[in-house]
Amino acid sequence: MKFWSQYFVPTLKESPADAEIASHKLLVRAGLVRKLSGGLYTYLPLGLRVMQKLAQICREEIERGGGIELAMPHLHPAENWQQGPRWPAAREIMFRADSSGEGKRSAHEPEFVLGPTHEEVITPLVKAEITSYRDLPKNFFQIGTKFRNEIRPRYGLMRAREFVMMDAYSFDVDDEHAIKSYHAMKAAYEAFYRRIGVHTIAVEADTGVMGGSFSHEFMVPAEIGDDDVIYNEQSGYAANRQKAMSALVPADLKDAPPEAAVEEFATPGIVTIAALEAAPYAVPADKQFKTLVYMGDGKPFAVILRGCDELEEAKLGALGFTLFRPATPEEIEPVMGAKPGSLGVVKGTIKNGAALAGVFADHAIRLVGNGTTGANKDGFHLRHVNVVRDLTITKFGDFRRVHPGEPDPKSGQPLQLRRGIEVGHIFKLGTKYSEKYGAVFTDDQKQSHPMVMGCYGIGIGRTLQAIIEQSHDADGIVWPWNSAPFHVLVCVLDPQLPEAMDLAKKLATAAERAGADVLIDDRAERPGVKFKDADLVGIPLRLTIGGKGLKEGIIELKWRAQKDVAKIPLAEAEARIAAAVTGARSQANA
16 A cells, blocks of 8 residues: 555646647646656656556466567667668658767768667567577567657657557468467457456558558547547448448449540639539539549559549558659659649540559549549540540559448448547568568478568557546546556545544555555545545545544445445445455456
């Protein structure tokens, strides 16, 4: 047990001026963290206790899922990253360490970076240590500090420059076994979030800069979430906005036959979808083809959508480009023959079609069938353009942004949308990293193969704040049992009475024997101050001992998540408290 008067719980009445969301305000007001600088926080004793509990539960579940713990350096030679597949994409978000001390580096000094994750460290390590199929599978994990050069840190621990993360890396002999490792980790994540008392949704997700064939994000539903979740409760379908699909285009849709010959018409000054919708042209957006030009690894490519659709840019990652961005007008005109606003991919109209790395069309343009597009001549468009007959398409794919109300790909029922906070992410990486680093094994036929990898991350600090965002009320935090810094708060209203303090210690001991962490509020403060602090800090079970109650032979028992207060006879207090603690522990770990 600990005593509030001797501990350090600096609660605040007012929220910090830079805190925008409830969980950030409560982190500071309840004395869990203090800000050092943008994206940098000191964990105070209560916050550190929560972090340690979350880390331990995470450790237990990852080990149960087959993980083996190790610890890798935070400081990485940049050479390791330069040898890997994501240096061009990752370098901008990485902190670099200058070893010269003067801002200048000699030609012989290596450059170092602070690691946001450790694929570039663990893969060369495994390459050097594991060579035979007999030593696989392996899954290594660590829980430690990571760094990200966040341009706009905000929302407290949600978007920080320094953060605590569990990161794990699996190595298998083939896809079949890699998928087993992936699902074992997915189950470990589900058990972790269940034990800490936070509701999450596992959603299909974009693999982003990490790469790999598929991934899942674990999202905590919250209005201030950093991403959209597209889902259908009945079917169980869930994906983040960057990955979401719908059944908007029926599987049995037949291609529309041509209606008429392609016809060019003048559209002076018309360079937007909306302008072409207006009089005198009156071409609905869902009857237009939108042509976007991007640069992928230095080469131009085109993306075709319906005029009423938006590009979900992350989906372009499926095209295989390491880096891509919108092309500039100066890059577009020499290839297409016109400026943006008059572009199209009708056969024979592209000025230098051979320069394009491809033309990629969203499946939904088949719903247009025959539509209107740019003529690749400034101030002109083409009508009666048929998808099959007229458009130069390299490949169809899913590139549009899905919206709520569209049919769910599993059930056909309307999709829903809600915001979510990402607290964990798992990836099936495949051989992207093992091939780059030469991490191979020899099979029973003496044949060499690259290891099939997976990687897995849980943001421990971000999870802490997500719990608060999901579990709070107007008075403060409402901690789930397993996440709470202390389980039981013994609030002594008259600490100057020896009999009150003796009883407090006695009840605290009973609670500890039942498996609870106990904090005794022995401060010489008014009852109102103590109750407000108790609600703000959010310890699950509060026991109140006062001089008046002692005279009546009772104590009060109140759960933070409930309004009712139970009056417990002193003769029953120890047994009732032990039973309450045992019940709460059993429920939290069910």
